[in-house]
């Protein structure tokens with residue numbers, strides 16, 4: 045029987061020897077780390093909490109004979125562009141996964157401080173570019189490698205309560221499409237993996253409400269699906285191509301109305317309440 049955790053036999057040759065996971069200490073990022081460790085790739089994990097990084101590294105090395113390095117870094121920090129070049133140059137990264145990027149706290153744009161939206165733009169737009177540039181340039185020299193950006197179904201349409209988040213996740217989808225086209229001729233695979241509601245510690249902490257009939261995806265199933273799809277398409281949708289196509293077939297205004305209603309429901313917001321202040 046095939047091991048459900050196993051990746052394609054040539055995965056390590058194509059994307060090894062080491063993967064960099066930005067936001068790799070828990071949830072989806074940790075699920076990627078565990079699958080890559082099982083395939084024999086060494087890992088560098090980045091996150092803000094050193095404690096969570098250490099716990100992740102210990103749990104991975106307890107079951108896999110690979111090297112795990114960790115780095116504490118805030119991906120919204122002002123010095124991130126310089127640090128990105130330095131971090132990428134320090135190792136031979138065959139795979140980079142930009143995972144950090146969820147919204148923590150939602151609400152009407154005018155009821156949130158502007159810096160919350162600007163942070164999402166740093167996290168989901170500026171910093172992915174800062175890492176993609178040196179990483180893809182090194183992969184191009186080697187003639188192989190992969191970059192995966194993690195986006196969200198929220199990036200498929202504007203949405204009230206998460207307007208800046210949805211816009212920043214749309215940036216990742218469109219960026220990956222363009223980079224996929226440019227890098228394919230260099231033997232380098234770029235892909236955006238578009239997540240649907242997924243059971244992660246960050247989502248549990250963010251105050252989402254459980255809605256009857258809405259079953260979140262497991263982080264491991266998401267990571268496995270994305271890694272299997274790498275190299276075959278610019279975008280992989282966790283909900284499946286047919287569901288993504290159906291959404292694209294709708295009027296954008298209808299998608300925005302649905303997404304806004306769903307956001308309100310997910311976070312237990314009264315959609316009729318007027319803007320405060």
Ligand SMILES: NC(=O)c1ccc[n+]([C@@H]2O[C@H](COP(=O)([O-])OP(=O)(O)OC[C@H]3O[C@@H](n4cnc5c(N)ncnc54)[C@H](OP(=O)(O)O)[C@@H]3O)[C@@H](O)[C@H]2O)c1
Nearest residue numbers: 067069071091092093119144145146196239241242244246
């Ligand atoms: N979970 C879902 O339902 C869902 C749905 C759609 C899309 N997604 C996408 O999936 C990705 C992962 O989501 P998630 O739910 O696992 O939560 P997340 O907060 O995006 O990711 C958690 C990981 O990222 C790290 N991280 C978060 N902010 C960071 C920062 N500023 N600097 C450095 N590291 C940071 C966290 O560690 P520290 O906190 O220690 O920094 C942790 O390792 C995101 O891109 C999100 O948009 C998730």
